[in-house]
Amino acid sequence: MKRAFPILGVLTAILLSYALYEALIGAPTEQTMGDVQRIFYYHVPSAWTAFILFFINFIASIQYLVRSNPQTDRFASYAAVIVGLVLFVVPFFVTLPEGMRPSSVATTGVLITGLYFLIRRLFSHPDTDVLAITSAEVGVVFSLVNLVTGPIWARPVWGIWWTWDWRLTSTLVMWLIYVSYLMLRRFSSSGETPLLAAALAVLGALCVPFVYFSIWFFRTQHPQPVMGGGGSIDPRMWHALLINWLAFSCFAFLVCWSRYRLERLQRDVDEAHAMESLSDPRESVR
């Protein structure tokens, strides 16, 4: 396991270099915006990566809350299966909002359930909390990259740093929710911080759909500048986008793995200190 990290590191470095090449040179130049448009290859994958990480945080927090009790654990497992089934079956029978394909919704359902049980298998109950804080921290960083590259792109193209269109506003609010999660983690002096943080993460994650939906309605009522999205994309650009997303995901995985190991080590050290001070009171002052 220890050897895998440097190997993955090298592979990720190669992938990132290739992705950089694709983004800056390989992909065709956009007609209207010119080379500035290439920020798109960092702006969008960082958003997708942040979403996945926040979703992992949601699942890890739920598992931390439910797995202490076998009844709630079973209930949550059934719920995960039912959610996956519903997302798999329902899109083929109802009309979806425009832009959503039934096959993508169905795949998302399968992935959600798969991810739930994968995390359940790979992480023991205390480790789900470590996973939660790791994914939240790295997710906040990627979301920040998304929020900063957006204005950098918007300024030369549209002449404004920021606008309160629905996508930017919703992403900002989601970022704020997870920063508040990290604040609770940092400032809480309770012995049961993981439980409190998990409860907050569940509330925050449930809030995200409300955020997106309410701000979408708010902003589609009035004409707004169109920021990205819509229209078809050149296949070479799509290729560059996907390569960058893959590279970002691998990089995020490496960073999460480092952070996870760091957090585990920190907790082991704290536990060892506590055990030592319990067994020998004279040595408790360090």
Next chain:
Amino acid sequence: MTPPAGITRVTLLKDLRLEWRSKDAINSMLFFSLLVVVVFSFSFDPSAEESRQIAGGLIWVAFLFAAVVALNQTWAREIRNQVLDAYRISPAPANSLFMAKTLGNFIFVTVLEALMTPLFIAFYRLRALGPVWQLLLVAVLGTWALVVNGTFFAAMSLRTRSREIMLPLLLFPISIPAILAMVQATTAILNGEGARFWIVLLATYDLVFTTVCLLLFETVLNAE
């Protein structure tokens, strides 16, 4: 064994009685609300026509600040006298305590709003073009949204280092959809436009978050 609703009622009456006898929180809250309204009047001084456009936002921001100050002292009395420990040991369900606290805060904040609203109407020369009963509905739903999340996060912030600042840090981001809905609904009703979408969104938000807070409160109460 007393039914949970009975425990809620008893706890709520206890809180109200304590507040009525001491009146320390309500006095400071009243004065704070008046100050907020006056300061806003100096900051935003529009004519009657413009005021209808921004009044919704102003009123709710003022209510939000008043609610946060009220919520911060929600659990203070309980910690001082170790009531929380006694409650944890007792067989009473944690949800009853949560409902009692939330209802008490709701009554408290509603009283504040009832006192601040005439001041706003007077200072901003407001007149609703839409139905007033809808404004009352938005007030009830909006206040409940703030109070249910606020009580929950106040309990969560009990053992944090900067307790008073922690509550707004946790409450504001998660309340943003509700605040957006409250402000848009109020503005729409004041201007005689339709607010049905926002009212339905607010009601859904209240339902979802009340349920989740009730489910999770026992965990939060017992986390020590």
